[in-house]
Amino acid sequence: MSPKKTRRVDHWQDPDAPKPTSRKPSASVLVRDESGRVLLLRRPDNDLWTIPTGGLKKGETITECGIRECREETGVNIEVTGLVGVFTTPDHVIEYRKGEKVKEVRQPVNVCLHARPVGGELTTTDEASAVRWIDPGDLDKYEIHPALRRRIDHGLNTDTPHVD
Template sequence: MKRRRIDYWRDPHAPHPTSRKASASVFVMNGDGKLLLLRRTDNDLWTIPTGGVKKGETVADAGVRECREETGIEIAITGLVGVFSTPDHVIAYIHDDEVDEVRQPINVCLRAQVLGGTLQPAPKESREVRWVEPSELDSYDIQPAIRRRIDHGLTHTEPYIE
C-alpha cells in the first residue's frame, strides 16, 4: 500500500508531532504571470513544488530538485518568499493504515524563475501540473499552510519569517 499524507491546520485534535524536518518549496511564476501548481498523489491537494531537504544538499538545491522531479520544470532560485514554521501545521504520514510519522514542518519557500523544461507530472508525486492564474486560486483545493506561502509570494516582496 502506498504512503498517504494528512495535513492538519489549526486543528486541536491533530496528532502531536514526533519530528521536525526542513523542507523547501518554490514559488514559480511564468512570463504570463501564472503560478506553477501540482496536484499531489498522496493527499490529492494542490500545492507548489515542495519536498524535504536531503543530507548533503542546500535548501536551494532541494527546491530546484523538487521542482524538476515533481513538474518537469527547470528553475533558478531568485529570492526568498519566507520561512514558515508555525505549529499550526502538522502532517501525519500513514503507511498501511499505521502512522509512520507526525511532522511539524519548517519550510523555506523560495522564489524562482523558469529556465526551461517540459510541464509533466511525476506519477509517484503529482497527478497533474499546470500554470494557474492567481485570480483562479480559490477554485483549487489548497491546504491553508500552502496557501499562506502562495498569498505572501503574490502580495509581498519582503520575506516572511516566523
C-alpha cells in the same frame, strides 16, 4: 498482496491533531512564469494542489533542494530569484499513515523561495498527478491546503520575506 501506500494527512489549526514526532527542513518554490502564472501540481497522496515542495537531503543547500524538487515533481527547470519566507508554525502538522498505522507526524520547517522557469516541460510524475500554470486570480478554484496557500499568498502579495 501489495504493500499499502503511505497516505499524507495535513492538519491545520486542529486542536485534535496528533503531536509532532519529528521536524524536517524542506524547500518549496513559488514559480511564476513571464505572464505571472503560478506553477501548481496535484499531490496523489492527498489530491490537494500545491507548489513544488520537498525535504532537504544531506549535502545540498535549500536552493539546490528547491530546484531539484521542482524538476522531479513537475519537469520544470527553475532559477531561484528570492525568498518568500520561512514557515515553521506549529499550526501545521503532517501525519503520514501506512494503512491504519501512523508512521510519523511532522511539523514542517519550510523555506519557500521565489523562482522562474528556465527550461523543461510540464510533466506528471509519481509525485504529481497533474501539473498546471495557474493565473493567480484562479487560485480559489483549486483545493490548496491553508498552510500552502499561506506561502503562496505571501509570495504573491509582498516582497518582504515572512518569518514565523
